Amino acid sequence: MTLSAFLLASPFLLAPQTGPRHDVLTAAELAARSGIGRLEADGSWSLAPGERAVLAVTAPQPFRSFGAFWRGGFAAATTRLVRNDGSTSPVSPLVRNDDLTAGARGPGAAAPTGAIVGALHHGYGGDSHAVVLTVTGPARLRDLALVWVPGAGEGARRPAPPPFPGAAGYPKPFVYDRGSWGADPPQCGYSYWSVDHVAIHHTASASEYWSTSWSECAANVKATQSYHMYVNGWCDIGYHYLVCVHGDLFEGRGGGDDVVGAHDAYNLGSMAISCMGYFHPPYSQTLTPAMEDAIAELGAWKCDQKGIDPLGASWYDGYGGVVANVYGHRDVRSTSCPGDQAYARLDAIRQAIAARLNGGGGQVVLDTDQLHLLGAWSLGSSSSDKYGPDYRWTSTGTGSRLVAWWEPDVPSAGWYDVYLWWPQGWNRNPQTLVGARTPSGLTTTTVDQQHDGGRWNLIGTWWLPQGRLSKVGVANDGPAGWVVVADALRLVKR
Ligand SMILES: [Zn+2]
């Protein structure tokens, strides 16, 4: 069958399997299927420099994500997924995932000891039924196993952020928990070791960076867990946290604080954050500002909780040596992880963590000129305790609700203390309705505008997503006879 005929072949209609499966192609099968290369005396299949083999392989079950492990090596390889509707995914490099290759295999591992484990390629826009694999020589392979990881679907619903968890220490940023991505339970017990280092990794999966939605990212995390548990036989997903291109943080391994992960082959005393993408050539994806911000938030929380100096170095128990407290995988092992582009940002990330712990989280201030108005609000300027040159005011008891609100352009997702400024006065409403609409809903409270004028007043702490997705405002609800004022808004990142 020609390649194009193969691409158009109808998908088969097997009942979906629940777990990943793999097929091992021996050297002889690699030679027969590709029709190129030679069988060597040592039982391996070889390609000369520049020789290129193309293999189209149909999967035994529909799959969303594709992985591979092999014994031997090659100059380069790529994969392209063939979807059930006949369309194909973009080409993604098949590269070794050092985090998986270096780690010890657990019981029931599909990959034998010594095999190289490749990064996942996730398909978007529907399940796939085949893969087109190209291998460029020089190559020498004893065998190559193709791993088919079924999707749990991309139907996971994005949960709303919970209420602010409290003010003790630097707050933990909002993390999508295991329930949100449909984690499987671990297949063995967890062990614990107090964390004093934060490790930065990448997943080496270029396709993860191409995700366009939260639910795709959640499905990618689920596939990663399946792959770690099935191919390497690990108890659970190896990383403690994963951060997607949108800056969303996902809980990885279960078990809570200080659970021992599986990520840099040492593991004791380090908390692993993995950046979802491929941060060195040939793709050289770069950490988005949202990713860096999420890492800094998570790092600030952990460094504060554990008394870790983000700019310092200390003894790393698992490694048996002194390592930067916030380190990249390549600092402790010969690996490209977390990729040149991510590694180059490590110092900026350390500084960002330090800045947060020193109270430099950043703030946004919006004055009267940024207000959106519903109904008639007068412009005032006579109060001396106003913020800026003027403010808006209206009266209560108008029959319908009048609202003045801001739509701040939040620079990065996170917990924000939200403050309002008003000029006070004897005629102000002592129970002025104020509130915020965030992705978790509308929250309101009342403030006494007869008092506390001329300063910032905290009205609440909310998780605000990046961008203009939240509103903070003042309303004229209440019995007739009072004046309500909208003057300025301030957001301060926790
Ligand atoms: Zn790594």
Ligand SMILES: [Zn+2]
């Ligand atoms: Zn995402």
